[in-house]
Amino acid sequence: MSQQTAEYQKEAARLKHTKEYMNILLTESERDLQSSQEKIRSAMANLEYIDSSDSYLNILTNSRFFEMARTQKEALEAVMNKPYFARIHFQREGEPEEFLYIGKTSLFHRDTHEPIIVDWRSPVANVYYDGRLGDLTYQVRDEEHSGHLFSKRQYKIESGELLDYRDIDLTTNDELLQEALEGKADVRLTEIVSTIQKEQNEIIRAHLRQPILVQGAAGSGKTTIALHRISYFLYTMGEHFKPEQLMILAPNKLFIEYIGDVLPELGVDRICQTTYAEYVQNAIGIKLKLQNPNEQLESIVENNTDMLPRFNIPQIKGSLLYRDIMDRYTAMHEQKLAALFEDVFIEKYRILRASHLKKLFLVEFAYMPIEKRLERIKKVIQTEVKRKTAAVLNTLNAKYEEIIGRALNGIRDDAKRRRVVTKYIDERDERIPKIKQEVKSTATLYMRKFEKVKIKIMYRELVTNRMLLSEAAPEWSLEEIEMFLSAHRKEAWVLEDLAALYYLHARIKGVPDKWKMRVIFIDEAQDYSLFQLAALKAGLETDMFTMVGDLAQGIHSYRSLTEWESVLKLFPRATYATLQKSYRTTIEIMNTANKILAKMDENLPLVEPVVRHGKPPVFIPCPAFDENVIIETYRTIRSSGHRSIALITKTTSEAKKFAAALVKANIEAELLDETAALDQSKLLIVPSHLAKGLEFDAVMIAAFDPPFYDHPVDRKLLYVALTRAMHELYLIGPNEETFLL
Numbered sequence: 001m002s003q004q005t006a007e008y009q010k011e012a013a014r015l016k017h018t019k020e021y022m023n024i025l026l027t028e029s030e031r032d033l034q035s036s037q038e039k040i041r042s043a044m045a046n047l048e049y050i051d052s053s054d055s056y057l058n059i060l061t062n063s064r065f066f067e068m069a070r071t072q073k074e075a076l077e078a079v080m081n082k083p084y085f086a087r088i089h090f091q092r093e094g095e096p097e098e099f100l101y102i103g104k105t106s107l108f109h110r111d112t113h114e115p116i117i118v119d120w121r122s123p124v125a126n127v128y129y130d131g132r133l134g135d136l137t138y139q140v141r142d143e144e145h146s147g148h149l150f151s152k153r154q155y156k157i158e159s160g161e162l163l164d165y166r167d168i169d170l171t172t173n174d175e176l177l178q179e180a181l182e183g184k185a186d187v188r189l190t191e192i193v194s195t196i197q198k199e200q201n202e203i204i205r206a207h208l209r210q211p212i213l214v215q216g217a218a219g220s221g222k223t224t225i226a227l228h229r230i231s232y233f234l235y236t237m238g239e240h241f242k243p244e245q246l247m248i249l250a251p252n253k254l255f256i257e258y259i260g261d262v263l264p265e266l267g268v269d270r271i272c273q274t275t276y277a278e279y280v281q282n283a284i285g286i287k288l289k290l291q292n293p294n295e296q297l298e299s300i301v302e303n304n305t306d307m308l309p310r311f312n313i314p315q316i317k318g319s320l321l322y323r324d325i326m327d328r329y330t331a332m333h334e335q336k337l338a339a340l341f342e343d344v345f346i347e348k349y350r351i352l353r354a355s356h357l358k359k360l361f362l363v364e365f366a367y368m369p370i371e372k373r374l375e376r377i378k379k380v381i382q383t384e385v386k387r388k389t390a391a392v393l394n395t396l397n398a399k400y401e402e403i404i405g406r407a408l409n410g411i412r413d414d415a416k417r418r419r420v421v422t423k424y425i426d427e428r429d430e431r432i433p434k435i436k437q438e439v440k441s442t443a444t445l446y447m448r449k450f451e452k453v454k455i456k457i458m459y460r461e462l463v464t465n466r467m468l469l470s471e472a473a474p475e476w477s478l479e480e481i482e483m484f485l486s487a488h489r490k491e492a493w494v495l496e497d498l499a500a501l502y503y504l505h506a507r508i509k510g511v512p513d514k515w516k517m518r519v520i521f522i523d524e525a526q527d528y529s530l531f532q533l534a535a536l537k538a539g540l541e542t543d544m545f546t547m548v549g550d551l552a553q554g555i556h557s558y559r560s561l562t563e564w565e566s567v568l569k570l571f572p573r574a575t576y577a578t579l580q581k582s583y584r585t586t587i588e589i590m591n592t593a594n595k596i597l598a599k600m601d602e603n604l605p606l607v608e609p610v611v612r613h614g615k616p617p618v619f620i621p622c623p624a625f626d627e628n629v630i631i632e633t634y635r636t637i638r639s640s641g642h643r644s645i646a647l648i649t650k651t652t653s654e655a656k657k658f659a660a661a662l663v664k665a666n667i668e669a670e671l672l673d674e675t676a677a678l679d680q681s682k683l684l685i686v687p688s689h690l691a692k693g694l695e696f697d698a699v700m701i702a703a704f705d706p707p708f709y710d711h712p713v714d715r716k717l718l719y720v721a722l723t724r725a726m727h728e729l730y731l732i733g734p735n736e737e738t739f740l741l
């Protein structure tokens with residue numbers, strides 16, 4: 001766009017005007033920040049005087065101002081360099097035409113209340129993502145509004161300067177997207193607010209109070225969308241949910257680091273970002289030394305066998321049958337406790353019947369976790385004791401009054417009368433204070449026999465005790481029970497135990513408030529077992545889950561999901577959506593990856609790459625591992641200007657071996673493990689299972705012995721590896737069959 005045109009000048013002026021206004025606000029918020037800080041300081045100084053309530057109030061009010069000013073300042077600073085990225089020329093029905101500028105946060109003119117920038121998450125901005133030009137409708141709080149969209153325009157603004165703008169329709173939309181995809185070269189995920197596609201937008205904005213499950217091809221933007229949905233969620237539902245109540249579950253720490261920068265850029269902070277294992281251990285307050293969950297995968301991969309035993313313990317532990325077993329075990333525990341209820345007495349007066357308490361425990365309070373029910377029952381007893389104590393004491397006092405009175409009047413003999421009366425008085429004076437003392441601890445003493453359990457011990461008992469196990473798992477044969485017991489003879493904890501531990505904890509103790517997240521986002525959902533999801537849903541008592549995944553990348557299928565139907569059954573309210581387009585890879589790379597996809601048993605449709613061509617994948621023959629071949633390829637890639645470059649291996653042991661050899665040859669290489677930092681100046685070496693979710697400009701896949709075998713796990717590992725590349729792909733191995741081609 002020529003910078004001389006009148007239209008360009010107009011846009012440049014508009015940007016200048018926006019920035020000037022933002023600067024005024026920025027100066028103001030800086031001033032507010034300073035003044036509230038000073039006020040807090042002086043109020044603090046006054047705190048020592050006797051009546052400080054005014055000072056407290058002062059501090060409170062000013063800290064609120066301080067927070068507001070700070071939020072405003074930070075928001076302004078964050079978008080100063082790029083206040084908006086698009087504009088719509090729009091007319092709401094019955095209203096004048098307007099030009100709305102869309103950016104990452106909104107900005108209104110304080111006096112006129114005119115929008116200067118409209119937030120990308122606002123209802124009207126949906127028109128930008130969703131609407132073709134012309135007449136259209138859009139939703140505002142479930143109400144349909146109509147309007148007319150005249151044009152959409154996108155801006156290229158860098159460091160606060162307008163570089164270019166472009167009016168968009170369907171064809172230019174593709175161009176813009178392509179530019180965005182070509183330009184990207186970072187090892188980290190970035191926000192894509194300006195190029196979100198229609199089908200992605202639908203998922204980001206889908207019913208926020210309902211679960212959604214997305215099957216999306218590799219590179220279709222699942223992770224990106226999940227993060228944008230979080231941002232949209234907080235924007236739209238921020239009144240009802242605090243960020244702390246939202247949780248995103250990622251497959252590993254490396255991945256959390258990978259997504260780490262995007263959330264703040266999307267205006268989201270303080271949300272809980274964690275892994276399933278870490279979350280569960282925090283929520284139930286148990287630290288476990290877990291066996292590396294990838295060990296089993298590695299052994300399948302290295303031994304060229306994906307023959308799973310018929311009685312496959314990891315799979316069983318992830319099934320809803322295992323949940324049923326935990327339910328039965330909980331019920332056994334519940335019955336054991338129920339049998340302990342006895343009548344409650346104050347001295348010899350019965351104030352509560354065992355049957356009543358038992359009914360509270362088993363029926364009325366059944367909706368609560370078991371130990372919470374016991375706490376409530378203790379309260380019931382306390383209340384009842386309090387209520388009945390006076391009555392008991394009154395009855396006793398009256399009784400003594402009566403017998404003493406009878407003695408006084410009825411016994412003629414002076415000495416005898418005195419003796420009897422004194423005896424009754426003494427008895428009363430001893431008995432009544434004793435009761436008063438006793439009632440203070442009636443409830444506590446009564447509850448003493450209902451011991452609190454330790455979940456870890458309780459679970460361990462189940463998996464090692466033949467009798468308990470037979471009772472809780474009647475569907476297992478004797479042989480199966482023995483297999484299960486023998487697998488647990490040695491105390492070792494695996495990822496698959498966590499769902500059961502969490503579930504038991506939830507049913508017996510309840511999830512503590514701090515860990516009771518209300519909205520859950522799960523990436524790589526295909527790596528979860530059904531029980532993992534069911535346990536979370538039960539423990540958190542919510543179904544507000546956003547789950548995104550890809551069955552074609554389900555490399556943990558020996559212990560996790562292989563289809564989505566069961567998940568949809570578990571979440572009956574869920575919307576199901578699919579994403580078929582890949583935004584990451586070039587057509588050439590995707591064509592190769594699609595060949596592997598076509599071999600899979602899942603019958604997933606082939607992935608459609610967005611129209612972006614690149615260099616075809618290169619096969620480099622190499623009979624056995626030779627660092628020189630890798631180094632040479634690496635140097636060629638580097639010299640062509642690519643920034644993030646990875647060497648992906650089939651197994652961890654190979655990754656280690658290659659890394660050692662390359663480092664020895666003075667190559668700046670880094671072996672990625674779960675805790676590594678992604679440094680794109682180095683050659684990143686990563687085993688395929690860990691590469692899941694990540695992406696790189698260029699990828700070399702090296703495999704020698706073992707090659708990738710034509711069986712389910714290997715096909716998926718290879719598919720994952722192939723789909724990590726954005727621009728270039730190199731296959732290094734003895735022959736093409738090594739890569740199933």
Ligand SMILES: Nc1ncnc2c1ncn2[C@@H]1O[C@H](COP(=O)(O)OP(=O)(O)OP(=O)(O)O)[C@@H](O)[C@H]1O
Pocket residue numbers: 177180181184189190192195196197200216217218219220221222223224225550553583584692693694695723
């Ligand atoms: N609408 C879009 N505009 C620009 N870039 C996009 C868009 N959608 C996705 N991308 C880019 O495509 C790449 C893949 O996205 P993402 O990692 O979210 O996909 P994914 O479905 O989670 O992939 P995988 O299943 O392989 O983990 C990222 O670089 C992302 O920035």
